[in-house]
Amino acid sequence: MIRFLFPVKxxxxxxxxxxxxxxxxxxxxxxxxxxxxxxxRQIMFILNKMLSN
Structure with a gap:
């Protein structure tokens, strides 16, 4: 397909x-x-802290 659209060179x-x-x-x-x-990683760390409290 591509070879048909563009000459290889x-x-x-x-x-x-x-x-x-x-x-x-x-x-x-x-x-x-x-x-x-x-x-x-920072977001996951913050979420874990929020959820654990």
């Missing part, structure tokens, strides 16, 4: 252009994910 060039963007987005995603995990 163009797709390969596109991927080469996107390589640094993909690298940085992956890095940012990892960073955001770690922050979200920390926030979720």
């Amino acid at each position: 163009k797709v390969e060039n596109r991927i080469d252009d996107l390589a640094p963007v993909l690298f940085w987005s992956q890095y940012l995603f990892f960073w955001l994910e770690s922050i979200l995990i920390q926030i979720c």
